[in-house]
Structures are given as structure tokens and as C-alpha cells.
Amino acid sequence: MNLGLCMVVRDEEHNLPACLDPIVDLFTEVVVVDTGSRDSTRALLRQRYGIVPAEYPLCPTRCGGIIDARNAGLASMSAPWIMSLDADERISRSALQDFTRLSDDPEVSGYFFRWMNRIPGDVEFEDYKLFVFRNGLRMRGLVHENVSIDLRDRRLAARWHDGIDVHHLPRWVPAERRALRMNRLRCALEQEPRWYRYHWFLGYTMSLTGRMDEAIHHLQVASSSLSLRFPVEVLNSSILLADIAARAGDGPQTIAILERALDFHRQVATDFEVQINFRLRPWLEEAWRRARRGQLQSIQA
Incomplete structure (x- = not known):
């Protein structure tokens, strides 16, 4: 090569x-x-x-x-x-x-x-x-x-x-890195509001810092987009939303998120990056089974 x-x-x-x-x-x-x-x-x-x-x-x-x-x-x-x-x-x-x-x-x-x-x-x-x-x-x-x-x-x-x-091996400590990342992502989102990759990263980063209302907003935007250009971001956002709903004890919402994500996964299963993320579908299927059995506390992203 x-x-x-x-x-x-x-x-x-x-x-x-x-x-x-x-x-x-x-x-x-x-x-x-x-x-x-x-x-x-x-x-x-x-x-x-x-x-x-x-x-x-x-x-x-x-x-x-x-x-x-x-x-x-x-x-x-x-x-x-x-x-x-x-x-x-x-x-x-x-x-x-x-x-x-x-x-x-x-x-x-x-x-x-x-x-x-x-x-x-x-x-x-x-x-x-x-x-x-x-x-x-x-x-x-x-x-x-x-x-x-x-x-x-x-x-x-x-x-x-x-x-x-x-x-x-980055030199940034986590707090500095997350603050810089969020500032850059907010700036990028203003210029490219339909670039759902930004929503996924903002939602994930905010969830790590406990800013759950903002995190859920960005994750919902990415998850509900069902974007074929950002299939992994859609699925990752759905997984984290299911985790949040399960921790809150909301069984119906957890099941609804997982079922929509599984339907979307079937649609994008041949995408090269989805195929590389081979753990996505087994996680979604197992989480759906546990949610149906009421085992919400065992669902963790």
C-alpha cells in the first residue's frame, strides 16, 4: 500500500x-x-x-x-x-x-x-x-x-x-476538555443546526456533567432525526435516552425508545459504520427484553 x-x-x-x-x-x-x-x-x-x-x-x-x-x-x-x-x-x-x-x-x-x-x-x-x-x-x-x-x-x-x-494520549484534563468541547460544539451547531453529530456529542458531554435537561434535548434531536447520514449518532443517542428513561423508572418510554431504535437499526444495518459497531443491536435487543420484563434498573448504557 x-x-x-x-x-x-x-x-x-x-x-x-x-x-x-x-x-x-x-x-x-x-x-x-x-x-x-x-x-x-x-x-x-x-x-x-x-x-x-x-x-x-x-x-x-x-x-x-x-x-x-x-x-x-x-x-x-x-x-x-x-x-x-x-x-x-x-x-x-x-x-x-x-x-x-x-x-x-x-x-x-x-x-x-x-x-x-x-x-x-x-x-x-x-x-x-x-x-x-x-x-x-x-x-x-x-x-x-x-x-x-x-x-x-x-x-x-x-x-x-x-x-x-x-x-x-491527550494532555487535557477532563473538565478542561469537556468545557472546550461544549463551547466548540455550540458554535458549530449555530452554523450547522442539522449536523446531528453535534447534538449527539453535546448530549453525551452534558450528561457526564449532570446537565440532564439540556442533555436530553440534544439527544432527542439526534435520535428523532432518524438521519441516514448520521446513523451511529442516532443509535447512540437512542441508547443513552433509553438508559436515562430506565433510570427514571419510565417503562413505557424506555420501550418506545428501544423499539424505534431497533426499527431504525434494521433500516441502516448495511451501513459500514453501523456494521463496525456490532455491539449496538445486541445491546438494544437485550435492553428491550429487560424493559418488557420490567427490569429497568438493569439497563445501563
Whole structure:
């Protein structure tokens, strides 16, 4: 696989060596976009790796997001496959070497990897992220940007790759990270009110901070949209709403949420990201059975 690397950085002099040293030579092309570093990031890239970073200042009207910088970097690349990586993420050299030996499957336009998050002062949790995709695809969304929407709009598909764990080691403590996330999401929602991914993330984040009325509002907007462009966000919002209703002891509401979510899951079961989230349907089915038996307290998202 002819694989290039695209990164967006700012003040990452302490992160870049641990990120790049083990793997940088495995890429046929490396593009780094700097959004305004005040430390020695740019000098480090030039001196240590021979990389001249492009400079792309952030636009204050774009909610502090880096999507424009990401897409500018992607547009400048020629490698047929691109990995998008952040400086606080780590990949095993041997795992990446194995991945680059894959043959080019014309039916696949992107690859999801396991994403292991270790946030200071918080619990480690497992997630997934679409790290590798074909050249020509673009990020979408002012906040929490990814290429999944572009894949769906073009009727392309991505696949799970089980051979790589990407370890995410952010410096933010949870309270600071959540406050920044909510401010950016509110800003993005003003500009793109039907981008239901923002509603899901706002609802989830607010639920963590105990702001349940606001959380329920955003989760209901996402869940009731039944959006085919955001199927996982619809289902995740439904799961959290069912959890909230069950904890409140509202059996009929819990059952209604779960039945609607199961109907929607049947509609989007062939979506590439829904297929990767293979735990969604079993959870919904088991929660529905428990709700029907009145075992509401055993339903937990």
C-alpha cells in the first residue's frame, strides 16, 4: 500500500518525536500543516525530519476547528492512500508495517482502527476511528471532523482492520476538555443546526456533567432525526435516552425508545459504520427484553 501521512499540529514539540520517530519512514509522503505554533514545532519538523510544514492560521469564525487545515493538507497530497494522525497518537511500527503490506481492495475506501484513549485523571476507554482513507476524500464537520460523511455521500465503504491499536494520549484534563468541547460544539451547531453529530456529542458531554435537561434535548434531536447520514449518532443517542428513561423508572418510554431504535437499526444495518459497531443491536435487543420484563434498573448504557 502506497501510504502518505497528513497531520495538523500546533505546539507539539514534545509530542512529535514519540509519534513520528518509530514510523515516519514508512510513509511515501508526509504533509504537516501548522496552525500557529509558538514553540519550536516548525524548527523540529525541519531539522529532525526534513519536513517543511505548511502554515494555515485558524479562522475565528470556524469554531476553533481545524477542518480547513486538515482539508488543505489532504488536497496537497499525491499518495493514493492517506493516514490522518494527531501528534498525541501512537502506533506500533510493526503493526503499521503489516498494514502497508495489504493489497489494494477496490471495494474498500477507508480503514477503521481501534482507538485507545487515556485521558489524564479519567478512565481509559476504547473507541474506534477512521484513520486511513483514499486520496480525494475530505473531512466534514466543523468539530469532531471525519471522512465518514463524505464516504456515505459518495456511496463508498470503509472496513475494520483489527491489526492496529492507536493509543491516544491527550494532555487535557477532563473538565478542561469537556468545557472546550461544549463551547466548540455550540458554535458549530449555530452554523450547522442539522449536523446531528453535534447534538449527539453535546448530549453525551452534558450528561457526564449532570446537565440532564439540556442533555436530553440534544439527544432527542439526534435520535428523532432518524438521519441516514448520521446513523451511529442516532443509535447512540437512542441508547443513552433509553438508559436515562430506565433510570427514571419510565417503562413505557424506555420501550418506545428501544423499539424505534431497533426499527431504525434494521433500516441502516448495511451501513459500514453501523456494521463496525456490532455491539449496538445486541445491546438494544437485550435492553428491550429487560424493559418488557420490567427490569429497568438493569439497563445501563
